[in-house]
Amino acid sequence: MFCTVTCNPSLDYTLSLPSLCVGQVNRAAAAALTPGGKGVNVARMARRLGLPVRAAGFAGGFTGDALARALAEEGVETAFLAPGTGCTRINVKLLDGRTATELNAPGPAAAESAWEALESSLAGLGAGDVLVLSGSVPPxxxxxxxxxxxxxxxxxxALVAVDAEGPLLLQALAARPFLVKPNREELAALFGQPVDTFARARAGAARLQAAGARHVLVSMGADGAVLLAEDGTCYAAVAPSGAVRSAVGAGDAMVAGFLAGWLAGGAPAPALCWGIAAGSAWAFAGGPPSGETVRRFLGQIAAKPLATGGEIE
Ligand SMILES: Nc1ncnc2c1ncn2[C@@H]1O[C@H](COP(=O)(O)OP(=O)(O)OP(=O)(O)O)[C@@H](O)[C@H]1O
Ligand SMILES: [Mg+2]
Known part of the structure; x- marks a missing residue:
C-alpha cells in the first residue's frame, strides 16, 4: 500500500478575481473547492500514476468529511482520524491574474491520544509498503x-519518504527514511549555505545522507533536480520548459513521481526522471495532471551522472 500522512490538510477555496483590492468588497469571477495539503497532493498524484493509495492523517468536522469525499471520488482510499475537536481548515487562495495571495488557517491541534492512534494505524506498514510524511504539523x-x-x-x-522543513525533517533522519526531498530554499535554510548550483545541492544532500537519509532529492524548480542516491551515485536532470500555471504542489507531485518510478524499476536515475516529469507536469497544469501527461514528459528528461565538483558528466 502507498500511504500518505497529512497531519494538517485543508480544503482549498480558490477565488479568481479581476483584481484584488484590500479593504473593499471583491467579487470573484470563479471559485473552486479542492483537496489541499502536501500529503494529499502526493496521494492525488500517485493515484493518477496508477497506484492504490490510502490518504491518512487528521481530518475533522464537516470540512474533514468533504475532504475525504473529494479524495474518494478520485479513487483515493481515506483513513483520516479526528484530531480531537475542531474542523479541518479552509485555506483561501486569491488569484488576480498576476499574483496568488494565500490566506492559510492554523488548523485544529491534535490531541496526544490522536497521535497515538495515528502511530498505531501505521503498525501494519512494512516491506512492500510506502509511507509518505509530508508538510507542516498542527499547532x-x-x-x-x-x-x-x-x-x-x-x-x-517500508519505504518512508519525508518532505518537511527544519527540525521536523532533521529529527526524522534517525529513522533512516528512504527519501527526503528538500527544495533548494529548504536545504539552504537547514545549513545556512546558498543552494544555487548542482554542486551545492549535492554538498547539502551529502550532509542529509550522512545524518541518516538514504536517497536525497533536491528540487530546484525550473532548473530541475539533483538526486544523491543511497549507493553514493549522484544524478542531475533539467526540467522540461513550458508555461507554468502554478508550481505550488510541484514538489509533492515530484515525491509521488519518484516513488512511482522507483516502484516500477528500483533504479535511481529513472526514478529521478519520473519525479521531474510529475513535478513539471503538475506545474504546467497548475494541479494534478493525468498519468498520461506525466508519461509524455518522461521522454523529454534525461538524468546525467553528476561529478563531485558538480559538472554533468
Ligand atoms: N517553473 C517550472 N518549470 C518546469 N518545471 C518546474 C517548474 N517549477 C517546478 N517544476 C518541477 O517540479 C519539481 C519540484 O519543484 P520545486 O523545486 O518548485 O518544488 P517545491 O518547492 O518543493 O514545491 P512545493 O513544496 O510547492 O510542492 C522541479 O524539480 C521541476 O521538475
Ligand atoms: Mg516542497
Whole structure:
C-alpha cells in the first residue's frame, strides 16, 4: 500500500478575481473547492500514476468529511482520524491574474491520544509498503513527530519518504527514511549555505545522507533536480520548459513521481526522471495532471551522472 500522512490538510477555496483590492468588497469571477495539503497532493498524484493509495492523517468536522469525499471520488482510499475537536481548515487562495495571495488557517491541534492512534494505524506498514510524511504539523505538535511516525514502518522495511522543513525533517533522519526531498530554499535554510548550483545541492544532500537519509532529492524548480542516491551515485536532470500555471504542489507531485518510478524499476536515475516529469507536469497544469501527461514528459528528461565538483558528466 502507498500511504500518505497529512497531519494538517485543508480544503482549498480558490477565488479568481479581476483584481484584488484590500479593504473593499471583491467579487470573484470563479471559485473552486479542492483537496489541499502536501500529503494529499502526493496521494492525488500517485493515484493518477496508477497506484492504490490510502490518504491518512487528521481530518475533522464537516470540512474533514468533504475532504475525504473529494479524495474518494478520485479513487483515493481515506483513513483520516479526528484530531480531537475542531474542523479541518479552509485555506483561501486569491488569484488576480498576476499574483496568488494565500490566506492559510492554523488548523485544529491534535490531541496526544490522536497521535497515538495515528502511530498505531501505521503498525501494519512494512516491506512492500510506502509511507509518505509530508508538510507542516498542527499547532502544538513537537518537532519529533515525523521521527516517531517513521520509526516503526522504516524498521519493518517500508519505504518512508519525508518532505518537511527544519527540525521536523532533521529529527526524522534517525529513522533512516528512504527519501527526503528538500527544495533548494529548504536545504539552504537547514545549513545556512546558498543552494544555487548542482554542486551545492549535492554538498547539502551529502550532509542529509550522512545524518541518516538514504536517497536525497533536491528540487530546484525550473532548473530541475539533483538526486544523491543511497549507493553514493549522484544524478542531475533539467526540467522540461513550458508555461507554468502554478508550481505550488510541484514538489509533492515530484515525491509521488519518484516513488512511482522507483516502484516500477528500483533504479535511481529513472526514478529521478519520473519525479521531474510529475513535478513539471503538475506545474504546467497548475494541479494534478493525468498519468498520461506525466508519461509524455518522461521522454523529454534525461538524468546525467553528476561529478563531485558538480559538472554533468
Ligand atoms: N517553473 C517550472 N518549470 C518546469 N518545471 C518546474 C517548474 N517549477 C517546478 N517544476 C518541477 O517540479 C519539481 C519540484 O519543484 P520545486 O523545486 O518548485 O518544488 P517545491 O518547492 O518543493 O514545491 P512545493 O513544496 O510547492 O510542492 C522541479 O524539480 C521541476 O521538475
Ligand atoms: Mg516542497
Amino acid at each position: 502544538g505538535a513537537g518537532q519529533g513527530v515525523y521521527g516517531r511516525l517513521a520509526a516503526g514502518p522504516a524498521a519493518r522495511g
